[in-house]
Amino acid sequence: MNKNKEKLLNSRYRAEKRFQFYGKSAIFLALLFLTIFIFKIFSTGYTAFQKTWLIVPVTFDAETMYLDENPSKEDLEDADYFDLALQTMFNLDKSASEKQQNDLKRMVSYFFEREIKRELLNDPSLIGKTKDVYLTASDDLDQVFKGNYPRDLPEDQRRVTDYQLKIFDQLVEQGRVESKFNLSFFTYPDSREAELAGIASSFMGSIFSILVCLVIAFPVAVLAAIYLEEFAPKNRFTDFIEVNINNLAAVPSIVFGLLGLGILLAVFHLPRSTPLVGGITLSLMTLPTIIIACRASLKAVPPSIREAALAMGASKMQTTMHHTVPLSMPGTLSGTIIGLAQALGETAPLILIGMVAFVNTIPGSPLDPAASLPVQIYIWAESAERGFVEKVSACIMVLLGFLIIMNLFAQIIRHKFEKKWS
């Protein structure tokens, strides 16, 4: 008898130990995947925050720019910088053949004449003088400098020619290549050239979409939740509505995209590719999430508080607005933020309503065409250039940072405004 009990006891201990081991391994596995994922993104992405510049001496020769003497501001604005810019690059190797000159031109971004122009507009007294100007290196050389480009490939499999590498190495030796913080990644819109592509357009697009989504989804969802939870009679019809709200929360997001495409664009003719349409579509998706969160936190308000208010002679409306709703707000708000965070990471519905279009302007309002961060990731991930590989990871980092900040905010709201009741 005693022995039997001992056996039972030991097996109980063993069962608990086994269970703890399983639990710990599960957590370890989850953390491992997360670490690999984050490490991968950071290790490919961090270089995108650096940009390579070639420092090239430019001789601002009035004749090459077809400028008269004492040019006005407008003249400088309208002057032809292309020949000057070309000449600047050709000067790097005076004995270059025509093909090599073409290579030289392609060592910098196609934007380079504008960089030279900006330099002169900033300081018109430079005419006739020579100055070192920072020019954005082409994305291939940028990758070479960052060590992401395999130089040992045979030349015909590389986008960088041996000649370009030779000149580039000379420049490096002369200290004429510099790596600086890549501000343009945050201030430029998308571009076909990896070295010039930035997230400004998609970032603003995401912000506008989220704002539209918040403005529409929050009031509608909160009002619906309050009515359903506090005022609506409990009958079959409201049960039916409740079931369908829960179903709506489980509908795949691409279905909402089809809805946006079929109704907002086709019937109402709202402007395509805009954060307005994106935001409305996302708000349909966020609506059930907020309704469910709001109802849950209304339910969590103890009935004793409602009874206390009613017994004081507060009307149903006063009880709800003075007591129940304020007490449910922390839960509702953090539910809202989590719903918005979901919407922020949503790609499929935005692709359907056209926010996948190539947009190289920064939107100033929700009515301007824009991309969004997750769609930007998708667009870049499809591009062939090596320069976009690091940009994809960098964009993911920005999106993750955005999400972490939002979730942190949700936590803070929950902790700060949560009230304890007896």
Place this chain on the structure above:
Amino acid sequence: MKKNGVKMIKINSKNVDVFYGKKQALFNINLDIEENQVTALIGPSGCGKSTFLRCLNRMNDVIDICRVKGQIIINDFDINDKSCDVVRLREKIGMVFQKPNPFPKTIYENISYGPTIHGMAQSKNEMDEIVENSLKKAALWEEVKDRLHEPGTGLSGGQQQRLCIARAISVKPEVILMDEPCSALDPIATAQIEELIDELKKDHTIIIVTHSMAQAARVSQNTGFFHLGELIEHGSTDKIFKNPENKRTQDYITGRFG
């Protein structure tokens, strides 16, 4: 209180039946409540005494499946009549619950809430006065006067219950309903509340539901005994405790069941 030797009846209930869905919870209750007296409702759990109490300020309206039949007449007015406004009714009939349930707001806001929604104070000074008087009447003023703007939920259980009483009397109700107000409190806090009830009956008519025979005997002048949804016996507390007419009352009071 007696006027010209005749007891004043504050609440008069006639043939009150209560149903929860199909189940009948109260059967034909006829009970008169005297003005400025404490009436205790006693009986075993589930006997309907709390249900009856909640009929008196129509708190049963909150429960969807609950239906109340019969007449409850307060000040010559049937509160179950369609023309009765529950907000006005509950302003006149306050309630204190079993578990202290202060609002998760400051002590001051807890008291000022009722007067605010009923528009009883014209100025900040008037409101301060109401808050102070209510807290004094609830014997809580001395303990909280220095921390009126701290949360009411930070008080001890007994203090919270007195806060709830102060909140109830802040709107100067004619009747105060108490649903086992001491069941969550220790003996010292209970004694304080009982003292308070005795004090409050000067200005208010009090109806208290209690599980404690001793408490009913200590605080009340009248007692009603409920059993299985029926009012078995009611009368003066002395008579019910010393000389009950009904066998079941006697059994319950002497602790043979319940």
